Amino acid sequence: MARVICITSGKGGVGKTTVTANLGTSLACLGQKVCLIDADFGLRNLDFPLGLSSRLNYDISDFMAGRCGLHQVTIQDKRLSNLSFISCSGSADHDEDPGLFRDVVHFIAQDYDYVLIDSPAGIENGFRNAVYAADEAIIVTTPNRTAIQDADRVIGLMSDMIDAPPQLIVNMADDPADRVLKLEDIMNILNIGLIGVIHMDMDIMRSVAKGIPIALDPELESGRRFRHIAHNVVQNEQEYVFAEKTKKKRNRLFSFSKGLRWGQSNSV
Numbered sequence: 001m002a003r004v005i006c007i008t009s010g011k012g013g014v015g016k017t018t019v020t021a022n023l024g025t026s027l028a029c030l031g032q033k034v035c036l037i038d039a040d041f042g043l044r045n046l047d048f049p050l051g052l053s054s055r056l057n058y059d060i061s062d063f064m065a066g067r068c069g070l071h072q073v074t075i076q077d078k079r080l081s082n083l084s085f086i087s088c089s090g091s092a093d094h095d096e097d098p099g100l101f102r103d104v105v106h107f108i109a110q111d112y113d114y115v116l117i118d119s120p121a122g123i124e125n126g127f128r129n130a131v132y133a134a135d136e137a138i139i140v141t142t143p144n145r146t147a148i149q150d151a152d153r154v155i156g157l158m159s160d161m162i163d164a165p166p167q168l169i170v171n172m173a174d175d176p177a178d179r180v181l182k183l184e185d186i187m188n189i190l191n192i193g194l195i196g197v198i199h200m201d202m203d204i205m206r207s208v209a210k211g212i213p214i215a216l217d218p219e220l221e222s223g224r225r226f227r228h229i230a231h232n233v234v235q236n237e238q239e240y241v242f243a244e245k246t247k248k249k250r251n252r253l254f255s256f257s258k259g260l261r262w263g264q265s266n267s268v
């Protein structure tokens, strides 16, 4: 039975889909049998970074409705025989039943070591669907204050839905934009285990455009980093530097929003 992990964030555009594609690829490169499920119903874009868009015939809603078999909805990656992908519907009117989606995901999970679910942005039904189907969660954030505040909110919401403590990936960590926080400050605010840091990287943008996950090339900096994150996931390890800080009791949103409101931020 697979470990079913939801990749989520709160704020949109922070890199959930990029992380799902590359973490999945990295896990497969480590020899794990992996299935990636796009749960961003209505928008559907995990097929792009994987380069599988031209091969979509059915989606998970077709399988849930009995219109196709599992073998028809499951696309096997041609580069890695142990990496599979299941798309979701791209039409906007879709709202799947969370219980049924969870059952289907757990049925699929029987054949894999890892199932990664790419969650939609926000905290609406789509997010709840994705989280409800998972046993573990990875939160993706950028150093941007809004992204961190949203991540904090999501961590709070998930505490009622997933028993396992969530893990953190900081993406675009060296984003030169204004209003960004240092890694250490992010750890102090969110206070969950850090499993990896990915920098802002033009090579990632190029790889997404080409549909070739950067994790396939460990010679590239981000490829190496994604492989390292996969290693941390498999070994249940965290980034050691911050391990002491994550042991502190979480003092969540209140202190963060207070800091924002009173201008007492942890900013650099």
Ligand SMILES: Nc1ncnc2c1ncn2[C@@H]1O[C@H](COP(=O)(O)OP(=O)(O)OP(=O)(O)O)[C@@H](O)[C@H]1O
Binding pocket: 009, 011, 012, 013, 014, 015, 016, 017, 018, 019, 040, 119, 120, 121, 171, 172, 198, 199, 200, 201, 202, 204, 205, 208
């Ligand atoms: N580390 C990075 N360096 C440079 N570009 C990145 C990086 N991570 C992601 N991107 C780019 O940022 C954009 C948003 O990434 P992505 O689609 O993965 O975010 P998302 O969180 O899934 O978005 P949404 O909430 O809309 O689903 C994409 O164009 C992607 O190529």
Ligand SMILES: [Mg+2]
Binding pocket: 016, 017, 018, 040, 045, 118, 119, 120
């Ligand atoms: Mg996405």
